[in-house]
Amino acid sequence: MAQLSSTLLYIAFILYLIGTFFFGGAIRDKKGKEKKEKDRWAQLGIMTTIIGFVSQLGYFITRWIAAGHAPVSNLFEFTTFFGMMLVAAFIVIYFIYKISILGLFTLPVALLVIAYASMFPREITPLIPALQSDWLHIHVTTAAAGEAILAVSFAAGLIYLVRVVDQSKPSKRTFWLEVVMFCLITTLGFVLVSTSFNLADYEAKFTWVDKNEQKSEVVYNMPALVGPHEGKLVKESADRFEPFVYMPAIINAKKLNTVIWSFIGGTVLYVLLRLVLRKRVAAALQPLVKNVNLDLTDEISYRAVAIGFPVFTLGALIFAMIWAQIAWTRFWGWDPKEVWALITWLFYAAFLHLRLSKGWHGEKSAWLAVIGFAIIMFNLVAVNLVIAGLHSYAGT
Numbered sequence: 001m002a003q004l005s006s007t008l009l010y011i012a013f014i015l016y017l018i019g020t021f022f023f024g025g026a027i028r029d030k031k032g033k034e035k036k037e038k039d040r041w042a043q044l045g046i047m048t049t050i051i052g053f054v055s056q057l058g059y060f061i062t063r064w065i066a067a068g069h070a071p072v073s074n075l076f077e078f079t080t081f082f083g084m085m086l087v088a089a090f091i092v093i094y095f096i097y098k099i100s101i102l103g104l105f106t107l108p109v110a111l112l113v114i115a116y117a118s119m120f121p122r123e124i125t126p127l128i129p130a131l132q133s134d135w136l137h138i139h140v141t142t143a144a145a146g147e148a149i150l151a152v153s154f155a156a157g158l159i160y161l162v163r164v165v166d167q168s169k170p171s172k173r174t175f176w177l178e179v180v181m182f183c184l185i186t187t188l189g190f191v192l193v194s195t196s197f198n199l200a201d202y203e204a205k206f207t208w209v210d211k212n213e214q215k216s217e218v219v220y221n222m223p224a225l226v227g228p229h230e231g232k233l234v235k236e237s238a239d240r241f242e243p244f245v246y247m248p249a250i251i252n253a254k255k256l257n258t259v260i261w262s263f264i265g266g267t268v269l270y271v272l273l274r275l276v277l278r279k280r281v282a283a284a285l286q287p288l289v290k291n292v293n294l295d296l297t298d299e300i301s302y303r304a305v306a307i308g309f310p311v312f313t314l315g316a317l318i319f320a321m322i323w324a325q326i327a328w329t330r331f332w333g334w335d336p337k338e339v340w341a342l343i344t345w346l347f348y349a350a351f352l353h354l355r356l357s358k359g360w361h362g363e364k365s366a367w368l369a370v371i372g373f374a375i376i377m378f379n380l381v382a383v384n385l386v387i388a389g390l391h392s393y394a395g396t
Contacts (some may be wrong), residue, residue, distance in 0.1 A: 003125055006122070009056060015052030016110055018117070019046075020104060022042075022044040025045075027100050042098075053148075059080070064116055071124075076118070085148035088147040089153055090107070090155075102152075105156075105158055106151075106152060109151065111140050116191065138323075143312065147308070152300070154373030156298075157367070160362070162288075164362075170273075174282070178281065181270075181282055183291070185266050186263060193222070194221075197223075202221055205217060206219075206228055217346070218254055219363070222258060235322055300365070306325070317342070335384055337379070340368035341379065
């Protein structure tokens with residue numbers, strides 16, 4: 001059953017990739033008879049995406065059967081579920097607005113999310129006692145669904161910015177838009193770097209002393225640039241070198257090491273892209289969005305937040321507080337994950353306030369959608385991977 005689950009996820013990934021190319025064929029500027037061809041590409045794109053979603057849903061169900069619990073208990077499972085809900089949200093919004101360019105930007109984000117998830121341990125393991133509750137299904141799935149709907153707002157906002165930001169001359173707007181592109185490419189860099197070291201079968205072992213003075217062992221699958229608190233490298237061969245610095249106990253050094261390598265890989269990949277394109281990445285994408293209806297794109301971005309915000313509120317705050325009261329006898333603490341969930345909620349509350357009360361439409365609203373997604377990804381990546389807390393099990 002576990003093997004079937006993995007196969008279905010792989011099939012979904014391939015179908016999403018194919019769907020992206022179909023949506024690319026659907027955005028060409030055609031008229032008359034050729035417009036029917038354009039519509040055919042769009043139909044192929046959404047059909048392929050739906051089949052891919054069904055395949056990923058099959059992955060989710062079969063893994064649930066194999067594990068005996070909802071597969072959202074670790075970073076691999078949560079992130080793949082997040083990607084699945086992102087595709088589901090896109091499918092619903094596509095049938096409402098019928099805008100093909102949204103598929104060309106949303107599906108690659110879903111692909112990056114799933115590829116990112118696949119770099120973490122995929123073994124099915126029993127739930128730790130803290131997670132043995134029905135609230136695991138309720139809280140985590142609802143929070144992921146809310147974040148996925150909000151991610152559609154990011155895709156629409158990114159389309160809007162690529163369309164309106166003047167790429168003919170350097171400015172603060174072009175700089176920050178290119179930073180967004182760099183961050184997306186960094187995710188792909190993480191996948192490539194992780195895959196490379198996995199294929200090389202790289203491994204370095206550390207012994208370290210935990211807060212209870214107990215010796216433990218941690219295995220690095222990438223060369224150690226930063227080491228664990230009070231750690232000592234067990235050198236088994238000449239290519240295992242000492243880290244530059246050892247981290248304090250509050251930092252998960254192994255996962256911070258992964259983030260650093262991701263940044264290095266992303267930087268190299270970004271530089272190569274710039275050399276090939278001979279222009280900014282956002283400038284290279286601009287011809288794809290030249291016929292975009294800006295008002296419609298702006299509306300999609302807003303509607304995604306209007307729907308995703310209450311879903312996120314239920315899952316990440318209300319349901320989370322109920323479960324925290326049951327598990328830890330307090331509904332709120334200052335755990336990093338809780339704090340950043342609150343920050344995310346406050347940001348999107350401000351988004352809606354500025355949109356409805358202050359008239360922040362168009363480009364201002366698009367920038368807010370992009371910043372909001374950056375906060376979500378910081379919560380998913382940095383908080384889960386680097387900062388130690390009560391939710392650290394999510395990063396294993």
